[in-house]
Amino acid sequence: MFSINKALGILPNASEHGQAVDHLLELCHWFMAILFVGWSCYFLYTIFRFHKSRNPKASYHGVQSKASAHLEFTVVLVEAVLLLGFGLPLWGKRVTGDQFPAEADAVRVRAVGEQFAWNFHYAGADGVFGRVHTSFLSGSNPLGLDPSDPAGQDDVVSKNDLHLITGKPTVIDLTSKDVIHSFSLQHMRMCQDAIPGSKIPMWFRPIRGGEYEIVCAQLCGAGHYAMRAMMKVETQAEFDTWMKEQASLKPAAPAAVPAATEPAAH
Amino acid sequence: MSQAHDHGKEITPGTAHEPATGGDHPHFDMHLGLYLGVGGFLLVATAVTVWLSYVDFDKMFGGHGWNIIIAMIVATVKVGFVGAIFMHLKGEKKLVWQFLYFTLFFVAGLFLLTLLNYSDPIFGTSHAHH
Amino acid sequence: MSTAALTHAPDDNAHDDHHHDPGFWQKWVFSTDHKMIGIQYGTTGLAFLMFGFMLMMVMRWQLAHPGEAVPYIGGLLQAIFGSSAFQPDAKGIPGVLTADGYNSFGAMHGTIMVFFGIVPVAFAAFGNFVVPLQIGAIDMTFPRINMASFWCFFISCIFMCVSFFVPGGAAKSGWTSYPPLSGIADSGALNHFFMNGQTLWVTGMVFNITASLLGSVNFIATIIQLRAPGMTWMRLPFFVWAQFVTAFLLLLAFPPLEAAGVMQLMDRAFGTSFFMPTGLIVNGAATHWSGGGSPILWQHLFWFLAHPEVYVLILPGIGMVAEIIACNTRKPLYGYKAMVGAIFVLGFLSFIVWAHHMYMTGMGAKVSGFFQVTTVMISVPSVILVTALMLSLWGGSIRFTMPMLFATAFLPMFGIGGLTGIPLAFNAVDLYLHDTYYVIGHFHYVVAPGTIFAIFAGVYHWYPKATGRMLNEFLGRLHFWGSLIFINGIFFPMFLQGMAGVHRRWFDGGVTYEQIIKPVIHWNNFMSVSAFLLGAAQIPFIINFCWSIWNGRKASDNPWDATTVEWDTPTPPPHGNFTKEITVHRGPYEYSVPGADKDFTPQTEAPKSDKAHLAAPLVAAPAH
């Protein structure tokens, strides 16, 4: 079927709830198109028909019918349907606690924005995130992992490289070190600000494998335009291999590097 | 109330014009006592505010933030008197009241909606403020 | 301070005006005449519109040709704006916009267009010039405050202009100035504590806001107190209603931003942490703020203003378009009363939708849901306004004069802009479209071919009243068709780019994001070329505007055969406006009244007989 979204060049959707989002957007676009085309026909006809050369004497009373009231009523009705039938339920599903994936069966990632990169933090094999504190921050320890915390020993840290598993719900806890960034996963139809001082979770379920660009959707300084990260949605097996690889790549202990030697990536 | 006498007629520009307010004198004299009374009340209420702030209402009623609520109630009463008597809102023209109504409506909105930000975060959000 | 002016406002200055002509300074510079103040606001505002557009043309060059020096004027630009904004390219040719320079120009483009272009022209200039004339008043209620308002605005202009030339360049954190970015920008040991872009920006904004507040008090008081005898509420031209509601929006929405501006100034100049959260790590080093503040607080206060502000941008435009449509269709507006109602509802609702700009900040379900509902609701009064204007065309005898061309083009253009706001209102959808060029397209359709066209319409319509000369038709038509075609060439592709995920504030035109930009990169060049051609299309206008002041065809007192009161004055109107007592007898748009001897019946014309009087049903509404 003809889709306005597609005609306008929408990005392919890769998440479960994204289908509902696209559907709503499609409905909006149809509504807008019908209104616009309808009005345009009227408009073009009117300015042709009532040009002073064709209609030298204006009518004092103009439109007499109740058409406008009906039209406005229809607009209200359609908007109410869009809102009550689609918009609010969709949002309700996204943000009520009972939809929130259980910790056990979700991929959990911490994402920390900084000028101008995204740091990702996986809990590793033990499933427990190591303690982080700003006093441990350094160029080689961009998350400030506490080297003395045993839970942190197996944690996996990556820069600008997010790996997720097809079909598995994902929870990303967002925060930022310096200014507000916004973690925009366009293909997942998700966007959430990373605000320093706050930790805000976002969740979705990727349903299509592939490599996607992650955009920073909030002006964050001179390097904002280049704060690009990649998201790989892959199978469980691929994901596990990547995790193992990362774990083995890791330098022995982040604390080996003295704090604050090199500044964070600029 | 003070303008009751000059309905309609315009003062001619620039002329030293004395509207016939003579009859109003007793009217204002009457109010002098009122003004002093309200002033006295406000002073007493200030003392009461101070005193109330040293009473532990949270312990008395249980819960949280009672002292703030009570202090704000007292302050609102005081402000009510200032508005009604000193700013003669009592008996003020409808138009002024209309301005006030919707101004207060919008401040209330400003307060409530910023508050909601804390009372209704997305699950799991935390704000580390210090 | 302003009470001082309020209380000892007008009376005394009035007497001496009688006796002698005001000198040069009093007539042209420190004038208290609302018409002169309107013209001052108008020329300053138009100059800023042009300046804002020039900033954008430089940016559009960079978007289409990232990393290439601006041709011809690159060296000049680098000499003017300094090395923080422009650098030589690899071959040493000067004039490549830097990332900081781009952000700086972008932030200033937004700020200037909104607060120094559209509001001064659409609200302050037309409001000052036209409103007192239309309601039959001799001036504003507080002429000296009016003058204070303009000069306060002028000071804010100086702050903004100076900020381009301080080390580091003008503010570069977007027109929204979100902290912490705006807090850390241009701060620290290397920058002067006051003479830096962001601090000057905040200071300028505080002055700008103060000017708007003074203006809006004046407008409201004037419309309430100084209507001529017989000018009842329901006989007000629609433009006056639009200005009335707009003034209320400014009066009540601006102060919270003023508060926020003061707080940001405190953050920057005195090191407070209103908007700085605890534990910021910038470039790997801890910052020197106590912390404990909230960046979200700024966003709430900013958008509490900035949403009503967008209606401040559009309502005066709609008002002008309504005037011009009624006059040039030679028939009354359709649904005048419904329009007045709608504009009030619109003004009211505009205060409770602000957080639709903050869907992705992590608001809770209830708050977000609330703002989603109100945002969808606000489209209803807009639809009523557009519908009424559209239906007003029906049955008319449409003359496509210059103002009418722009006014008719306004309708579908505003339609596109408004309609594309609807998907943004739904928060789930907005998470996809937020910060993309879809949003940029949305609001530019409303403000550029929307409000700017309305402004053009207004200029062509009231220029004769202000100068006594008509603008040239031929140059006007050149201006119109060029503008209409090229402005769509810029903004329509934005929806395509936005749907494809291209984000705003990308200094390199998106080339870093290979995947996203690939299918739509070719538009960059197309849009930029359109922008330059749009620039070229303004040349006839500028020539026309300047040349016609002295050489245009002489205008009669009422060149458009219009009904409203401003046309009942000599052209141009003298100090004090009217040469006779004004009494209003009928509604604002009595065109083509059946049985009347001409196709317009001025508001001030005394009824000839009972019959003519009865034939004016629009007057029916009694005094308020």
Place this chain on the structure above:
Amino acid sequence: MQIPHEVTARPDTGLYNAKLGIWLFLASEVMLFGGLFSAYIFLRMGAEDGYWPHGLLNVPVGAGNTAILIASSVTVVLAWASLKMRKFSQYKLWMGISILCGALFLIVKLAYEWPQKFEHFGAFIKKDAIEHYEKYLGNHHLKEKGLPPRVEISGHLHEVEIAADPAEKEKLEVFLKQHDLEAKPDEHDAKLQIVCSEKKDKDGKREGIRPGVAEDLEKVPGVKLIAFELGLDPINAAPDNPESDKPHFLYKGPTETPGKIERKDVEFYSSFAPKHSSYFAVYFTITGLHGLHVLAGVLIMLYFWLPIEGGANMFKRNPEHLANRVEVVGLFWHFVDLVWIFVFPIFYLL
């Protein structure tokens, strides 16, 4: 050319221009202070335990200033009523008192309350070091009583201990000289450590160092702050004293009880200036803006009080017009009073 309705009311609104104007202006003022107060609420609700101070301001002085403003409100109405009754000399008297009250309010604020704050030093202790400072903070005691913990140590700064890089010593000396500070070598490590303290005054009493100097010292190249020595505030001097569980009614200045805080344990320190904490940020912003309003009010009232054209002299020409002007400035003045009625409990008492 005369603008209509300057003196007399427009029949359908019942208001003269300036009165309508001032009410509109006040509406915008309500929104302005509304924005600031909502910022106050926002920040206070977000503040963690221990970061919102209590009882730092001088209650009797604040209450006194409140009384001054209330009194001036009464006198302004009386001044207006006197004009309405055409009693000029009474008007001059009442208006004169109002002006004096306003000026007095400002003097108390600027000459007494604010400077006192700038002398005060406060340091927020890092979370993991709080235990070390139990003797100043008394958190065990507070926990027993179910009271929120303390994280700040405050008082008057007496000495700062610094370590100076010998190569940069010259710069340090210049700095010390500029600020009239004395440096004495530390007894433990004569080579590098320096303790600096301000000169004693005539009576040999130690005045203390301005906290701002400590901040500037830290910016001198080659200088590292090691520790602060203070004369502690009463709550830190005797943290377990149940007297300190609640704010004092009468302000008690810092004691001579010495206290020492290591720089490395400090999260943030400064004088009680706006940047010290969210509390002081809002306090100074709101009282500062309020102060500007008071100043404006005083100036306008002065204008109407002085025997000039447009001022008190207008009484002869058009007394009703003068009465209107006084009514308008009165409305403004009451509004300023009204804001203070909220400010006082919010900052001084709660």
